[in-house]
Amino acid sequence: MSALTDLPPLRQSLEAHGLMADKGLGQHFLLDLNITRKIARLAGPLDGLTVIEVGPGPGGLTRALLEAGAHVTVIEKDERFLPLLNELSEVSEGQLRIIMGDALKADEAALATNQPVPIVANLPYNVGTALLIKWLTGAYRPASMTLMFQKEVAERIVARPGDDAYGRLAVIAQATAKARIVMEAPARAFTPPPKVDSAVVRLDPHDMRPPEPLLAALERITQAAFGQRRKMLRSSLKVLGGGELCEAAGIDPSRRAETLALEEFLALAGKLLERP
Structure with missing residues:
Protein backbone atom coordinates (compact mmCIF):
# COMPACT_ATOMS: atom_id res chain seq x y z
CA MET A 1 0.00 0.00 0.00
CA SER A 2 2.99 2.31 -0.38
CA ALA A 3 1.27 3.98 -3.33
CA LEU A 4 -1.45 5.17 -0.96
CA THR A 5 1.06 7.11 1.11
CA ASP A 6 2.39 8.69 -2.08
CA LEU A 7 -0.95 10.39 -2.76
CA PRO A 8 -1.14 14.15 -2.14
CA PRO A 9 -2.85 15.35 1.08
CA LEU A 10 -6.64 15.30 0.85
CA ARG A 11 -6.92 19.06 1.22
CA GLN A 12 -4.61 19.48 -1.76
CA SER A 13 -6.64 16.99 -3.82
CA LEU A 14 -9.87 18.82 -3.02
CA GLU A 15 -8.38 22.14 -4.06
CA ALA A 16 -7.00 20.64 -7.26
CA HIS A 17 -10.49 19.46 -8.22
CA GLY A 18 -12.21 22.63 -6.99
CA LEU A 19 -14.40 20.68 -4.58
CA MET A 20 -16.26 22.00 -1.54
CA ALA A 21 -18.66 20.32 0.87
CA ASP A 22 -22.35 20.42 -0.09
CA LYS A 23 -24.35 21.49 2.97
CA GLY A 24 -27.53 20.24 1.28
CA LEU A 25 -26.08 16.72 1.44
CA GLY A 26 -24.94 17.10 5.04
CA GLN A 27 -21.27 16.90 4.05
CA HIS A 28 -18.42 17.67 6.43
CA PHE A 29 -15.06 16.28 5.33
CA LEU A 30 -12.82 14.41 7.73
CA LEU A 31 -9.36 15.14 6.35
CA ASP A 32 -7.18 14.39 9.38
CA LEU A 33 -5.65 10.97 8.69
CA ASN A 34 -4.77 10.52 12.37
CA ILE A 35 -8.50 10.59 13.16
CA THR A 36 -9.55 8.40 10.24
CA ARG A 37 -6.88 5.85 11.14
CA LYS A 38 -8.19 5.75 14.70
CA ILE A 39 -11.72 5.10 13.40
CA ALA A 40 -10.36 2.24 11.28
CA ARG A 41 -8.68 0.77 14.38
CA LEU A 42 -11.89 1.08 16.38
CA ALA A 43 -13.66 -0.93 13.68
CA GLY A 44 -11.44 -3.86 14.64
CA PRO A 45 -8.88 -5.93 12.71
CA LEU A 46 -9.79 -5.34 9.07
CA ASP A 47 -6.93 -6.98 7.20
CA GLY A 48 -8.42 -9.07 4.40
CA LEU A 49 -12.03 -8.24 5.35
CA THR A 50 -14.65 -6.70 3.09
CA VAL A 51 -15.95 -3.41 4.53
CA ILE A 52 -18.81 -1.20 3.35
CA GLU A 53 -18.32 2.56 3.68
CA VAL A 54 -21.13 5.04 3.06
CA GLY A 55 -20.54 8.63 1.97
CA PRO A 56 -16.75 8.49 1.52
CA GLY A 57 -16.63 11.97 -0.06
CA PRO A 58 -12.99 12.70 -0.91
CA GLY A 59 -11.89 9.41 0.66
CA GLY A 60 -10.20 10.29 3.96
CA LEU A 61 -11.65 7.35 5.87
CA THR A 62 -11.36 5.21 2.75
CA ARG A 63 -7.59 5.71 2.74
CA ALA A 64 -7.38 4.60 6.37
CA LEU A 65 -9.50 1.49 5.72
CA LEU A 66 -7.34 0.55 2.74
CA GLU A 67 -4.19 1.10 4.80
CA ALA A 68 -5.65 -1.32 7.36
CA GLY A 69 -5.81 -3.97 4.64
CA ALA A 70 -9.58 -3.93 4.07
CA HIS A 71 -11.32 -4.57 0.77
CA VAL A 72 -13.59 -1.53 0.69
CA THR A 73 -16.89 -1.06 -1.12
CA VAL A 74 -17.87 2.61 -1.01
CA ILE A 75 -21.36 3.96 -1.72
CA GLU A 76 -21.28 7.60 -2.77
CA LYS A 77 -24.18 9.73 -3.99
CA ASP A 78 -22.20 12.82 -5.01
CA GLU A 79 -20.63 12.25 -8.44
CA ARG A 80 -18.22 15.15 -7.92
CA PHE A 81 -16.04 12.83 -5.84
CA LEU A 82 -15.70 10.13 -8.48
CA PRO A 83 -12.35 11.48 -9.82
CA LEU A 84 -10.82 11.44 -6.31
CA LEU A 85 -12.18 7.97 -5.59
CA ASN A 86 -10.91 6.74 -8.93
CA GLU A 87 -7.45 8.00 -8.01
CA LEU A 88 -7.66 5.93 -4.84
CA SER A 89 -8.87 2.94 -6.81
CA GLU A 90 -5.91 3.13 -9.18
CA VAL A 91 -3.41 2.72 -6.32
CA SER A 92 -5.43 0.30 -4.17
CA GLU A 93 -4.41 -2.86 -6.02
CA GLY A 94 -7.99 -3.97 -6.56
CA GLN A 95 -9.07 -3.41 -2.96
CA LEU A 96 -11.54 -0.58 -3.67
CA ARG A 97 -14.93 -0.93 -5.35
CA ILE A 98 -16.93 2.25 -6.05
CA ILE A 99 -20.75 2.22 -6.15
CA MET A 100 -22.43 5.47 -7.16
CA GLY A 101 -25.90 5.73 -5.68
CA ASP A 102 -28.13 6.40 -2.68
CA ALA A 103 -27.17 4.33 0.39
CA LEU A 104 -30.77 4.42 1.61
CA LYS A 105 -31.69 2.37 -1.48
CA ALA A 106 -28.59 0.16 -1.54
CA ASP A 107 -28.82 -3.62 -1.30
CA GLU A 108 -26.03 -4.32 1.17
CA ALA A 109 -26.59 -8.07 1.02
CA ALA A 110 -25.84 -8.08 -2.70
CA LEU A 111 -22.78 -5.84 -2.23
CA ALA A 112 -21.43 -8.15 0.48
CA THR A 113 -22.40 -11.37 -1.39
CA ASN A 114 -24.86 -12.16 1.41
CA GLN A 115 -22.15 -12.18 4.09
CA PRO A 116 -22.36 -10.02 7.22
CA VAL A 117 -19.56 -7.47 6.86
CA PRO A 118 -18.58 -4.40 8.91
CA ILE A 119 -19.99 -1.01 7.95
CA VAL A 120 -17.66 1.89 8.74
CA ALA A 121 -18.66 5.45 7.88
CA ASN A 122 -18.56 9.14 8.65
CA LEU A 123 -22.26 9.44 7.93
CA PRO A 124 -23.80 12.47 6.22
CA TYR A 125 -25.65 14.37 8.95
CA ASN A 126 -28.97 14.49 7.13
CA VAL A 127 -29.40 10.72 6.64
CA GLY A 128 -27.36 9.19 9.47
CA THR A 129 -30.30 8.20 11.67
CA ALA A 130 -32.32 6.80 8.75
CA LEU A 131 -29.37 4.66 7.65
CA LEU A 132 -28.81 3.37 11.17
CA ILE A 133 -32.47 2.30 11.51
CA LYS A 134 -32.22 0.58 8.12
CA TRP A 135 -29.18 -1.44 9.24
CA LEU A 136 -30.62 -2.23 12.67
CA THR A 137 -34.06 -3.38 11.54
CA GLY A 138 -33.71 -4.28 7.86
CA ALA A 139 -33.14 -7.61 6.19
CA TYR A 140 -29.37 -7.16 6.00
CA ARG A 141 -27.49 -7.48 9.28
CA PRO A 142 -23.96 -6.03 9.29
CA ALA A 143 -21.21 -7.81 11.24
CA SER A 144 -20.63 -4.55 13.10
CA MET A 145 -21.10 -0.81 12.61
CA THR A 146 -18.56 1.88 13.45
CA LEU A 147 -20.30 5.13 12.62
CA MET A 148 -19.65 8.83 13.06
CA PHE A 149 -22.70 10.90 14.03
CA GLN A 150 -23.41 14.32 15.43
CA LYS A 151 -22.61 13.98 19.13
CA GLU A 152 -26.21 14.58 20.17
CA VAL A 153 -27.35 11.72 17.91
CA ALA A 154 -24.64 9.45 19.32
CA GLU A 155 -25.86 10.26 22.84
CA ARG A 156 -29.42 9.39 21.82
CA ILE A 157 -28.28 5.98 20.58
CA VAL A 158 -26.58 4.98 23.85
CA ALA A 159 -28.93 6.77 26.30
CA ARG A 160 -30.42 4.93 29.29
CA PRO A 161 -33.82 5.28 30.99
CA GLY A 162 -34.04 8.61 32.78
CA ASP A 163 -31.50 10.33 30.52
CA ASP A 164 -32.69 13.44 28.69
CA ALA A 165 -31.53 11.85 25.42
CA TYR A 166 -33.45 8.60 26.02
CA GLY A 167 -36.01 7.90 23.32
CA ARG A 168 -37.11 5.52 20.59
CA LEU A 169 -33.69 5.55 18.88
CA ALA A 170 -32.05 4.23 22.06
CA VAL A 171 -34.69 1.53 22.48
CA ILE A 172 -34.48 0.31 18.87
CA ALA A 173 -30.68 0.46 18.84
CA GLN A 174 -30.27 -1.38 22.13
CA ALA A 175 -32.92 -3.98 21.28
CA THR A 176 -30.89 -5.00 18.27
CA ALA A 177 -27.25 -4.26 19.17
CA LYS A 178 -24.73 -3.46 21.85
CA ALA A 179 -24.02 0.26 21.40
CA ARG A 180 -21.28 2.39 22.90
CA ILE A 181 -19.53 5.68 22.14
CA VAL A 182 -15.89 4.87 21.41
CA MET A 183 -14.52 8.24 20.29
CA GLU A 184 -15.39 11.92 20.20
CA ALA A 185 -14.32 14.41 17.53
CA PRO A 186 -14.50 18.20 17.91
CA ALA A 187 -16.09 20.30 15.19
CA ARG A 188 -12.66 21.72 14.25
CA ALA A 189 -11.63 18.25 13.02
CA PHE A 190 -13.92 18.68 10.01
CA THR A 191 -13.82 20.79 6.87
CA PRO A 192 -15.93 22.88 6.95
CA PRO A 193 -16.42 22.72 10.74
CA PRO A 194 -20.05 21.89 11.61
CA LYS A 195 -21.80 23.76 14.40
CA VAL A 196 -21.70 20.71 16.68
CA ASP A 197 -19.17 18.12 17.82
CA SER A 198 -19.31 14.54 16.60
CA ALA A 199 -18.81 11.09 18.09
CA VAL A 200 -18.18 7.57 16.83
CA VAL A 201 -20.57 4.85 17.94
CA ARG A 202 -19.63 1.18 17.74
CA LEU A 203 -22.63 -1.14 17.37
CA ASP A 204 -22.34 -4.92 17.54
CA PRO A 205 -25.60 -6.70 16.63
CA HIS A 206 -26.97 -9.12 19.22
CA ASP A 207 -26.71 -12.79 18.28
CA MET A 208 -30.49 -13.01 18.63
CA ARG A 209 -32.45 -10.08 17.25
CA PRO A 210 -36.14 -9.73 18.18
CA PRO A 211 -38.31 -11.44 15.54
Whole structure:
Protein backbone atom coordinates (compact mmCIF):
# COMPACT_ATOMS: atom_id res chain seq x y z
CA MET A 1 0.00 0.00 0.00
CA SER A 2 2.99 2.31 -0.38
CA ALA A 3 1.27 3.98 -3.33
CA LEU A 4 -1.45 5.17 -0.96
CA THR A 5 1.06 7.11 1.11
CA ASP A 6 2.39 8.69 -2.08
CA LEU A 7 -0.95 10.39 -2.76
CA PRO A 8 -1.14 14.15 -2.14
CA PRO A 9 -2.85 15.35 1.08
CA LEU A 10 -6.64 15.30 0.85
CA ARG A 11 -6.92 19.06 1.22
CA GLN A 12 -4.61 19.48 -1.76
CA SER A 13 -6.64 16.99 -3.82
CA LEU A 14 -9.87 18.82 -3.02
CA GLU A 15 -8.38 22.14 -4.06
CA ALA A 16 -7.00 20.64 -7.26
CA HIS A 17 -10.49 19.46 -8.22
CA GLY A 18 -12.21 22.63 -6.99
CA LEU A 19 -14.40 20.68 -4.58
CA MET A 20 -16.26 22.00 -1.54
CA ALA A 21 -18.66 20.32 0.87
CA ASP A 22 -22.35 20.42 -0.09
CA LYS A 23 -24.35 21.49 2.97
CA GLY A 24 -27.53 20.24 1.28
CA LEU A 25 -26.08 16.72 1.44
CA GLY A 26 -24.94 17.10 5.04
CA GLN A 27 -21.27 16.90 4.05
CA HIS A 28 -18.42 17.67 6.43
CA PHE A 29 -15.06 16.28 5.33
CA LEU A 30 -12.82 14.41 7.73
CA LEU A 31 -9.36 15.14 6.35
CA ASP A 32 -7.18 14.39 9.38
CA LEU A 33 -5.65 10.97 8.69
CA ASN A 34 -4.77 10.52 12.37
CA ILE A 35 -8.50 10.59 13.16
CA THR A 36 -9.55 8.40 10.24
CA ARG A 37 -6.88 5.85 11.14
CA LYS A 38 -8.19 5.75 14.70
CA ILE A 39 -11.72 5.10 13.40
CA ALA A 40 -10.36 2.24 11.28
CA ARG A 41 -8.68 0.77 14.38
CA LEU A 42 -11.89 1.08 16.38
CA ALA A 43 -13.66 -0.93 13.68
CA GLY A 44 -11.44 -3.86 14.64
CA PRO A 45 -8.88 -5.93 12.71
CA LEU A 46 -9.79 -5.34 9.07
CA ASP A 47 -6.93 -6.98 7.20
CA GLY A 48 -8.42 -9.07 4.40
CA LEU A 49 -12.03 -8.24 5.35
CA THR A 50 -14.65 -6.70 3.09
CA VAL A 51 -15.95 -3.41 4.53
CA ILE A 52 -18.81 -1.20 3.35
CA GLU A 53 -18.32 2.56 3.68
CA VAL A 54 -21.13 5.04 3.06
CA GLY A 55 -20.54 8.63 1.97
CA PRO A 56 -16.75 8.49 1.52
CA GLY A 57 -16.63 11.97 -0.06
CA PRO A 58 -12.99 12.70 -0.91
CA GLY A 59 -11.89 9.41 0.66
CA GLY A 60 -10.20 10.29 3.96
CA LEU A 61 -11.65 7.35 5.87
CA THR A 62 -11.36 5.21 2.75
CA ARG A 63 -7.59 5.71 2.74
CA ALA A 64 -7.38 4.60 6.37
CA LEU A 65 -9.50 1.49 5.72
CA LEU A 66 -7.34 0.55 2.74
CA GLU A 67 -4.19 1.10 4.80
CA ALA A 68 -5.65 -1.32 7.36
CA GLY A 69 -5.81 -3.97 4.64
CA ALA A 70 -9.58 -3.93 4.07
CA HIS A 71 -11.32 -4.57 0.77
CA VAL A 72 -13.59 -1.53 0.69
CA THR A 73 -16.89 -1.06 -1.12
CA VAL A 74 -17.87 2.61 -1.01
CA ILE A 75 -21.36 3.96 -1.72
CA GLU A 76 -21.28 7.60 -2.77
CA LYS A 77 -24.18 9.73 -3.99
CA ASP A 78 -22.20 12.82 -5.01
CA GLU A 79 -20.63 12.25 -8.44
CA ARG A 80 -18.22 15.15 -7.92
CA PHE A 81 -16.04 12.83 -5.84
CA LEU A 82 -15.70 10.13 -8.48
CA PRO A 83 -12.35 11.48 -9.82
CA LEU A 84 -10.82 11.44 -6.31
CA LEU A 85 -12.18 7.97 -5.59
CA ASN A 86 -10.91 6.74 -8.93
CA GLU A 87 -7.45 8.00 -8.01
CA LEU A 88 -7.66 5.93 -4.84
CA SER A 89 -8.87 2.94 -6.81
CA GLU A 90 -5.91 3.13 -9.18
CA VAL A 91 -3.41 2.72 -6.32
CA SER A 92 -5.43 0.30 -4.17
CA GLU A 93 -4.41 -2.86 -6.02
CA GLY A 94 -7.99 -3.97 -6.56
CA GLN A 95 -9.07 -3.41 -2.96
CA LEU A 96 -11.54 -0.58 -3.67
CA ARG A 97 -14.93 -0.93 -5.35
CA ILE A 98 -16.93 2.25 -6.05
CA ILE A 99 -20.75 2.22 -6.15
CA MET A 100 -22.43 5.47 -7.16
CA GLY A 101 -25.90 5.73 -5.68
CA ASP A 102 -28.13 6.40 -2.68
CA ALA A 103 -27.17 4.33 0.39
CA LEU A 104 -30.77 4.42 1.61
CA LYS A 105 -31.69 2.37 -1.48
CA ALA A 106 -28.59 0.16 -1.54
CA ASP A 107 -28.82 -3.62 -1.30
CA GLU A 108 -26.03 -4.32 1.17
CA ALA A 109 -26.59 -8.07 1.02
CA ALA A 110 -25.84 -8.08 -2.70
CA LEU A 111 -22.78 -5.84 -2.23
CA ALA A 112 -21.43 -8.15 0.48
CA THR A 113 -22.40 -11.37 -1.39
CA ASN A 114 -24.86 -12.16 1.41
CA GLN A 115 -22.15 -12.18 4.09
CA PRO A 116 -22.36 -10.02 7.22
CA VAL A 117 -19.56 -7.47 6.86
CA PRO A 118 -18.58 -4.40 8.91
CA ILE A 119 -19.99 -1.01 7.95
CA VAL A 120 -17.66 1.89 8.74
CA ALA A 121 -18.66 5.45 7.88
CA ASN A 122 -18.56 9.14 8.65
CA LEU A 123 -22.26 9.44 7.93
CA PRO A 124 -23.80 12.47 6.22
CA TYR A 125 -25.65 14.37 8.95
CA ASN A 126 -28.97 14.49 7.13
CA VAL A 127 -29.40 10.72 6.64
CA GLY A 128 -27.36 9.19 9.47
CA THR A 129 -30.30 8.20 11.67
CA ALA A 130 -32.32 6.80 8.75
CA LEU A 131 -29.37 4.66 7.65
CA LEU A 132 -28.81 3.37 11.17
CA ILE A 133 -32.47 2.30 11.51
CA LYS A 134 -32.22 0.58 8.12
CA TRP A 135 -29.18 -1.44 9.24
CA LEU A 136 -30.62 -2.23 12.67
CA THR A 137 -34.06 -3.38 11.54
CA GLY A 138 -33.71 -4.28 7.86
CA ALA A 139 -33.14 -7.61 6.19
CA TYR A 140 -29.37 -7.16 6.00
CA ARG A 141 -27.49 -7.48 9.28
CA PRO A 142 -23.96 -6.03 9.29
CA ALA A 143 -21.21 -7.81 11.24
CA SER A 144 -20.63 -4.55 13.10
CA MET A 145 -21.10 -0.81 12.61
CA THR A 146 -18.56 1.88 13.45
CA LEU A 147 -20.30 5.13 12.62
CA MET A 148 -19.65 8.83 13.06
CA PHE A 149 -22.70 10.90 14.03
CA GLN A 150 -23.41 14.32 15.43
CA LYS A 151 -22.61 13.98 19.13
CA GLU A 152 -26.21 14.58 20.17
CA VAL A 153 -27.35 11.72 17.91
CA ALA A 154 -24.64 9.45 19.32
CA GLU A 155 -25.86 10.26 22.84
CA ARG A 156 -29.42 9.39 21.82
CA ILE A 157 -28.28 5.98 20.58
CA VAL A 158 -26.58 4.98 23.85
CA ALA A 159 -28.93 6.77 26.30
CA ARG A 160 -30.42 4.93 29.29
CA PRO A 161 -33.82 5.28 30.99
CA GLY A 162 -34.04 8.61 32.78
CA ASP A 163 -31.50 10.33 30.52
CA ASP A 164 -32.69 13.44 28.69
CA ALA A 165 -31.53 11.85 25.42
CA TYR A 166 -33.45 8.60 26.02
CA GLY A 167 -36.01 7.90 23.32
CA ARG A 168 -37.11 5.52 20.59
CA LEU A 169 -33.69 5.55 18.88
CA ALA A 170 -32.05 4.23 22.06
CA VAL A 171 -34.69 1.53 22.48
CA ILE A 172 -34.48 0.31 18.87
CA ALA A 173 -30.68 0.46 18.84
CA GLN A 174 -30.27 -1.38 22.13
CA ALA A 175 -32.92 -3.98 21.28
CA THR A 176 -30.89 -5.00 18.27
CA ALA A 177 -27.25 -4.26 19.17
CA LYS A 178 -24.73 -3.46 21.85
CA ALA A 179 -24.02 0.26 21.40
CA ARG A 180 -21.28 2.39 22.90
CA ILE A 181 -19.53 5.68 22.14
CA VAL A 182 -15.89 4.87 21.41
CA MET A 183 -14.52 8.24 20.29
CA GLU A 184 -15.39 11.92 20.20
CA ALA A 185 -14.32 14.41 17.53
CA PRO A 186 -14.50 18.20 17.91
CA ALA A 187 -16.09 20.30 15.19
CA ARG A 188 -12.66 21.72 14.25
CA ALA A 189 -11.63 18.25 13.02
CA PHE A 190 -13.92 18.68 10.01
CA THR A 191 -13.82 20.79 6.87
CA PRO A 192 -15.93 22.88 6.95
CA PRO A 193 -16.42 22.72 10.74
CA PRO A 194 -20.05 21.89 11.61
CA LYS A 195 -21.80 23.76 14.40
CA VAL A 196 -21.70 20.71 16.68
CA ASP A 197 -19.17 18.12 17.82
CA SER A 198 -19.31 14.54 16.60
CA ALA A 199 -18.81 11.09 18.09
CA VAL A 200 -18.18 7.57 16.83
CA VAL A 201 -20.57 4.85 17.94
CA ARG A 202 -19.63 1.18 17.74
CA LEU A 203 -22.63 -1.14 17.37
CA ASP A 204 -22.34 -4.92 17.54
CA PRO A 205 -25.60 -6.70 16.63
CA HIS A 206 -26.97 -9.12 19.22
CA ASP A 207 -26.71 -12.79 18.28
CA MET A 208 -30.49 -13.01 18.63
CA ARG A 209 -32.45 -10.08 17.25
CA PRO A 210 -36.14 -9.73 18.18
CA PRO A 211 -38.31 -11.44 15.54
CA GLU A 212 -39.52 -9.13 12.79
CA PRO A 213 -43.15 -8.89 14.06
CA LEU A 214 -41.94 -8.04 17.58
CA LEU A 215 -39.52 -5.45 16.21
CA ALA A 216 -42.32 -3.86 14.17
CA ALA A 217 -44.52 -3.78 17.27
CA LEU A 218 -41.66 -2.23 19.26
CA GLU A 219 -41.36 0.54 16.67
CA ARG A 220 -45.11 1.26 17.00
CA ILE A 221 -44.95 1.29 20.79
CA THR A 222 -41.92 3.59 20.97
CA GLN A 223 -43.31 5.93 18.33
CA ALA A 224 -46.51 6.39 20.32
CA ALA A 225 -44.90 6.47 23.76
CA PHE A 226 -42.15 8.97 22.93
CA GLY A 227 -44.36 10.94 20.56
CA GLN A 228 -46.08 12.21 23.71
CA ARG A 229 -43.29 11.55 26.19
CA ARG A 230 -44.57 13.92 28.87
CA LYS A 231 -47.88 12.07 29.11
CA MET A 232 -48.57 8.97 31.16
CA LEU A 233 -48.50 5.73 29.21
CA ARG A 234 -52.26 5.29 29.60
CA SER A 235 -52.62 8.44 27.46
CA SER A 236 -49.66 8.18 25.07
CA LEU A 237 -50.49 4.54 24.25
CA LYS A 238 -54.26 5.07 24.15
CA VAL A 239 -54.58 4.16 20.46
CA LEU A 240 -52.69 0.89 21.10
CA GLY A 241 -54.57 -0.20 24.20
CA GLY A 242 -53.52 2.35 26.82
CA GLY A 243 -53.90 1.28 30.43
CA GLU A 244 -55.19 -2.17 29.52
CA LEU A 245 -52.08 -2.88 27.44
CA CYS A 246 -49.79 -1.64 30.21
CA GLU A 247 -51.48 -3.79 32.85
CA ALA A 248 -51.27 -6.85 30.61
CA ALA A 249 -47.50 -6.24 30.39
CA GLY A 250 -47.23 -5.72 34.16
CA ILE A 251 -46.43 -2.01 33.84
CA ASP A 252 -47.98 0.82 35.83
CA PRO A 253 -49.95 2.89 33.25
CA SER A 254 -49.20 6.09 35.19
CA ARG A 255 -45.50 5.87 34.27
CA ARG A 256 -43.94 7.87 31.45
CA ALA A 257 -41.98 6.55 28.49
CA GLU A 258 -38.57 7.82 29.62
CA THR A 259 -38.73 5.64 32.76
CA LEU A 260 -39.19 2.32 30.98
CA ALA A 261 -36.30 -0.10 30.47
CA LEU A 262 -35.80 -1.94 27.20
CA GLU A 263 -37.27 -5.15 28.62
CA GLU A 264 -40.46 -3.30 29.55
CA PHE A 265 -40.85 -1.90 26.05
CA LEU A 266 -40.37 -5.41 24.67
CA ALA A 267 -43.05 -6.66 27.07
CA LEU A 268 -45.46 -3.99 25.78
CA ALA A 269 -44.61 -4.92 22.19
CA GLY A 270 -45.24 -8.59 22.95
CA LYS A 271 -48.66 -7.83 24.45
CA LEU A 272 -49.50 -5.61 21.47
CA LEU A 273 -48.93 -8.61 19.19
CA GLU A 274 -51.38 -10.65 21.27
CA ARG A 275 -54.18 -8.13 20.84
CA PRO A 276 -56.89 -8.98 18.28
